[in-house]
Amino acid sequence: MYSNKVMEEFRHPHNIGEMKNPDGVGKVGNAQCGDLMWVYIKVAKNKKGEEIIKDIKVKTFGCVAAIATSSKLTEMAKGMALEEALKINKEKIAKELGGLPPIKMHCSVLSMDGLRKAIEDYRNKKGKAD
Amino acid sequence: MKESKSRPMNKRIYMDHAATTPLDKRVLKAMLPYFSEKFGNASSLHFFGTEAREAVEKAREDIAKAINAKPGEIFFTAGGTESDNIALQGVMKAGKRKGLITTAIEHHAVLYTAERLRKEGFNVKFLPVSSNGIVELDALEKAVGKETALVSVMHANNEIGTIQPIGEIGKLCRAQSVLFHTDAVQTVGKEKIDVEKMNIDLLSASAHKFYGPKGAGFLHIRQGTKIQPLMHGGGHENGLRPGTENVAGIVGMAEALKIAVKEMREENAKERRLRGRLIDGCLKIEDSWLNGAREPRLSCNAALGFDFVEGESMVLMLSDRGIAASTGSACSSKSLEPSHVLRAIGLPHVKCHGSLRFTLGRSTTAKDVDYVLEVLPGIVERLRKISPLRKGVDISEFEENIDEKHEHMHGQNED
Numbered sequence: 001m002y003s004n005k006v007m008e009e010f011r012h013p014h015n016i017g018e019m020k021n022p023d024g025v026g027k028v029g030n031a032q033c034g035d036l037m038w039v040y041i042k043v044a045k046n047k048k049g050e051e052i053i054k055d056i057k058v059k060t061f062g063c064v065a066a067i068a069t070s071s072k073l074t075e076m077a078k079g080m081a082l083e084e085a086l087k088i089n090k091e092k093i094a095k096e097l098g099g100l101p102p103i104k105m106h107c108s109v110l111s112m113d114g115l116r117k118a119i120e121d122y123r124n125k126k127g128k129a130d
Numbered sequence: 131m132k133e134s135k136s137r138p139m140n141k142r143i144y145m146d147h148a149a150t151t152p153l154d155k156r157v158l159k160a161m162l163p164y165f166s167e168k169f170g171n172a173s174s175l176h177f178f179g180t181e182a183r184e185a186v187e188k189a190r191e192d193i194a195k196a197i198n199a200k201p202g203e204i205f206f207t208a209g210g211t212e213s214d215n216i217a218l219q220g221v222m223k224a225g226k227r228k229g230l231i232t233t234a235i236e237h238h239a240v241l242y243t244a245e246r247l248r249k250e251g252f253n254v255k256f257l258p259v260s261s262n263g264i265v266e267l268d269a270l271e272k273a274v275g276k277e278t279a280l281v282s283v284m285h286a287n288n289e290i291g292t293i294q295p296i297g298e299i300g301k302l303c304r305a306q307s308v309l310f311h312t313d314a315v316q317t318v319g320k321e322k323i324d325v326e327k328m329n330i331d332l333l334s335a336s337a338h339k340f341y342g343p344k345g346a347g348f349l350h351i352r353q354g355t356k357i358q359p360l361m362h363g364g365g366h367e368n369g370l371r372p373g374t375e376n377v378a379g380i381v382g383m384a385e386a387l388k389i390a391v392k393e394m395r396e397e398n399a400k401e402r403r404l405r406g407r408l409i410d411g412c413l414k415i416e417d418s419w420l421n422g423a424r425e426p427r428l429s430c431n432a433a434l435g436f437d438f439v440e441g442e443s444m445v446l447m448l449s450d451r452g453i454a455a456s457t458g459s460a461c462s463s464k465s466l467e468p469s470h471v472l473r474a475i476g477l478p479h480v481k482c483h484g485s486l487r488f489t490l491g492r493s494t495t496a497k498d499v500d501y502v503l504e505v506l507p508g509i510v511e512r513l514r515k516i517s518p519l520r521k522g523v524d525i526s527e528f529e530e531n532i533d534e535k536h537e538h539m540h541g542q543n544e545d
Contacts, residue, residue: 007446
């Protein structure tokens with residue numbers, strides 16, 4: 001069912017964990033589907049003054065594709081400017097993983113939703129603080 | 131999925147016997163002549179035909195004997211799914227009564243056929259089961275009425291292994307003059323079956339579950355039962371199931387059943403012992419449980435659940451370590467729906483996903499069980515480190531809108 005790349009990502013997922021004092025948290029998923037992803041981000045300004053994802057961590061309850069896509073997403077998003085990170089989509093994630101079965105594409109959609117929610121959470125918090 | 135470089139090369143531990151079983155060597159030996167030497171069409175008039183015909187009829191006798199039926203009551207099919215389809219559709223469409231009663235935990239071959247019959251205008255009831263996974267006889271008694279044509283209850287469930295009281299169900303049905311079908315795919319060759327004593331009118335079986343070949347099954351139909359064929363053609367199997375007989379498959383199936391019945395008691399005793407060791411060991415892992423009542427359960431079945439982790443991931447990590455098992459998790463099904471059996475016994479969605487099923491068999495040894503017990507705790511621990519869930523974590527917001535049209539896009543039309 002899964003490509004070699006997906007299996008390898010699953011076997012050695014990246015950026016797994018929680019974060020103490022995250023700048024933004026995005027919790028997404030559905031107990032019926034059996035996918036739950038919690039994305040944590042730390043935001044900082046780079047030399048250009050852009051807001052970038054300084055650090056990103058994820059915790060995933062779900063299948064091989066769920067773990068692989070959430071892990072891959074964190075690898076792709078780390079170091080990216082927020083606006084750029086928001087442009088990552090399910091096709092890009094699937095491509096980096098050497099393809100996903102159609103039935104599993106929703107896992108990559110979910111991981112993007114997690115990141116989006118985390119960024120939204122950060123912006124809301126920042127908005128309140130400003 | 132390409133083979134993992136990390137799977138230990140010498141390890142091939144098969145613990146998924148409920149899915150399928152390897153062909154017994156003795157069965158292969160019995161089948162071989164019918165491929166290239168005695169390859170005749172059993173309906174041909176010449177000696178190639180008669181020798182094939184003799185083999186088919188001998189097989190029919192042997193199978194009938196194994197379940198205390200008459201040879202004329204055994205009909206050969208391509209497997210359990212086909213047998214279930216003929217039983218349900220064939221009986222309902224042949225009679226006047228419109229009522230069909232079955233259970234919520236049937237295999238999809240019965241469940242989806244029953245659903246289809248409901249769409250076609252039949253009155254179909256799905257009986258619930260207790261959290262034990264057993265049908266309540268009171269509920270069945272209440273449900274049976276003047277309009278009931280057929281009751282279909284599986285002998286043992288493939289996922290949780292619980293065994294239904296089919297002797298009592300048969301008695302109840304006979305008393306009410308209602309036909310009784312049982313999907314015995316998981317029990318033929320594993321549990322004692324006597325269609326007379328148990329008042330069974332129709333029984334489905336599949337060879338590849340009892341060390342026979344895939345592509346061969348049978349449907350027992352009590353003499354005198356009104357039933358329509360699904361297929362039309364050359365009149366084979368008394369017109370019920372046309373198609374040139376799969377002689378080698380039929381011979382293999384009969385041989386496999388003979389062997390299974392002969393070795394049943396000893397095999398069950400061995401499996402029970404090993405299964406007990408496996409369950410006890412697995413339940414030592416924190417936040418784990420057994421799905422369904424411990425007994426009555428198939429000797430081979432260890433259907434477990436683990437909190438905070440998901441089944442497909444467990445199965446693939448086990449596969450990487452050379453162990454074959456299965457899960458009722460939604461992620462691993464074609465429809466992305468969690469196991470209807472686990473839902474029927476009252477398991478919340480998130481717990482359905484943590485299911486892991488081991489089904490032991492002839493090849494299973496104590497060493498195999500010990501290896502699983504060595505490997506599994508580490509896998510569960512690793513997945514728990516990756517998971518956001520643990521005791522006390524509230525996921526109520528992620529349980530909203532459950533079961534209401536589970537509609538959001540899961541990808542292309544997965545049929």
